[in-house]
Amino acid sequence: MIIPEVLQQRLYEPLQQQRLQAGSVPDSSSFAETLRAFVQEVNTLQQEAGEYTERLLKGEPVELHDVMIAAEKARTSFLLLLELRNKAIELYREVLRMQV
Secondary structure, eight states: OOOOHHHHHHTTSOHHHHHHHHTOOOOOOOHHHHHHHHHHHHHHHHHHHHHHHHHHHHTOSOOHHHHHHHHHHHHHHHHHHHHHHHHHHHHHHHHHHOOO
């Protein structure tokens, strides 16, 4: 595959610089809003996986690989959310231990 020279040079720029050049300015959403959106996305993935599994158990025409992909997406996103929660708790405990 041949990549034009311009694209080759652009591949090595930092991601933030690429975004600014593309004209997309990062939104100013707060951490709480970002976390809330992530939790909602994880919930949606869990519900989709449940629906696929339910359809498979009912005998409806659904591909097994679609069920497995939805289940793994839900599992992976949940594990990431769980790890973020654990890190946040660890950080909170560390802040509590700090002496002023």
